[in-house]
Amino acid sequence: MVQDCSAILKRFYFLERELVKMQAGWMPGTEHLESKFWLGESLWKDSLVAKDLRERVLELRYPDSRVVVGDDQPFIDFVLKFQKAPNALAFLMGLTRILKPLIKNHFTKYLELADQLDDAPTIRILKYGMADLNEQIASSEKVITEFAAIYPEYAEIADSWVQLLKKTVDTSKDIFFEAEGFRIPVLHLSSPSFEISRYGKRDRSFAQALFPWPDSLEPARGAGCGSELQIRQAVHHINEVWAAEMAASVIFDLTEDAPSDFLIDAARWCYDEIRHCRMGYTRLLTWGFRKEEIPLGSFSYEAGADVDPVTRLGIIYYFESTYIHTKSERTKTFAKCGDRMSSHDMDFDWADELIHTYYGTRWLKYFLEKKGDIRTPNQVRQESEKCIATIRQRATDKQREECEGGYRRMLNRGRELGFVDNSERVSAVTNGDSHNFRG
Ligand SMILES: [Fe+2]
Numbered sequence: 001m002v003q004d005c006s007a008i009l010k011r012f013y014f015l016e017r018e019l020v021k022m023q024a025g026w027m028p029g030t031e032h033l034e035s036k037f038w039l040g041e042s043l044w045k046d047s048l049v050a051k052d053l054r055e056r057v058l059e060l061r062y063p064d065s066r067v068v069v070g071d072d073q074p075f076i077d078f079v080l081k082f083q084k085a086p087n088a089l090a091f092l093m094g095l096t097r098i099l100k101p102l103i104k105n106h107f108t109k110y111l112e113l114a115d116q117l118d119d120a121p122t123i124r125i126l127k128y129g130m131a132d133l134n135e136q137i138a139s140s141e142k143v144i145t146e147f148a149a150i151y152p153e154y155a156e157i158a159d160s161w162v163q164l165l166k167k168t169v170d171t172s173k174d175i176f177f178e179a180e181g182f183r184i185p186v187l188h189l190s191s192p193s194f195e196i197s198r199y200g201k202r203d204r205s206f207a208q209a210l211f212p213w214p215d216s217l218e219p220a221r222g223a224g225c226g227s228e229l230q231i232r233q234a235v236h237h238i239n240e241v242w243a244a245e246m247a248a249s250v251i252f253d254l255t256e257d258a259p260s261d262f263l264i265d266a267a268r269w270c271y272d273e274i275r276h277c278r279m280g281y282t283r284l285l286t287w288g289f290r291k292e293e294i295p296l297g298s299f300s301y302e303a304g305a306d307v308d309p310v311t312r313l314g315i316i317y318y319f320e321s322t323y324i325h326t327k328s329e330r331t332k333t334f335a336k337c338g339d340r341m342s343s344h345d346m347d348f349d350w351a352d353e354l355i356h357t358y359y360g361t362r363w364l365k366y367f368l369e370k371k372g373d374i375r376t377p378n379q380v381r382q383e384s385e386k387c388i389a390t391i392r393q394r395a396t397d398k399q400r401e402e403c404e405g406g407y408r409r410m411l412n413r414g415r416e417l418g419f420v421d422n423s424e425r426v427s428a429v430t431n432g433d434s435h436n437f438r439g
């Protein structure tokens, strides 16, 4: 009956919502870059399933417009235990080998029991949710294997964690269908409570530099031109991983204080930044750069380490609104130079950034009003800019040298790969494939 279905779907909604929050919570503290990519995409897709489930619950309960946790708290408490993994690899393994399969089995069971006609809107939501879960569970194995190969010291403890979860949680059981929370397995964990990392952990298979390019440290140095601008843009794109982390951190910090569509906007924001990061990474690999040559920094994320969540939201908004004009300019510049792929990336990036500035204004305004803070989003933006100025001022000689060294190595390597110093027209060297421009 409708009441039974809406009760189960409400539980599914809160489970999916917790999935988004816990994946966001782990993103900054996850070292392995491909795992960060995986988390960003996964949390975005989960947020869409959560959104659809919530709307379906409201449809079934109309005219009641409340969707509150109520008696479902024990289920949420159970799911939150998965967050307390001993390291990022363990979290990923527990999530994709136990928790997501458990949720998938519940979706399957619901689909088996549901009336395909009367409850057809739910059928569609869960079928799409199942497709996402199947894809996430399958794709995670390659990511986990690579993570364990780069961080072998995490593997043993991660395996023990998964064994502990397996012993306690039978993924074939229908625990989320229980009318009460009393049959939920109790996970006895020795791990301390989970805390999000305020430092953006970086993958050791890349070059490390807190400030990844000279203009990150000193904006007055400018973005350069010609082939330097091409390489710089791709390096800046991959370094937008910090923006994904900042969006993830605001999901983690602010979701409970916001209406339901905040999670949807912030999850999309997070995934878009992951896509921008992949754009740069793909360009660099296609051109022939190796992982260990590519500098990965984290200064923009760490600028928010000691401030409140709204100022952190202001930091990402500061970058979005300050540099948005460069996206359309560079779309044209790269097209003029014959680098059609970079131009194409910048064009799609620009489309995303226009939405992001809207997200920034909308949610800063919301949280300021809620707190009774009379500042405008632009005033917060100015406060946030000070955080960036502070971390730049504190740069040590070693950090400056890491930045300059990485920059010089990238440009030297670029010359080896056929990039030429020409500010008018970058060498349009192709290998016969019009989609594979060197320049
Ligand atoms: Fe971006």
Ligand SMILES: [Fe+2]
Residues within 6 Å of the ligand: 243, 273, 320, 352, 353, 356
């Ligand atoms: Fe953005």
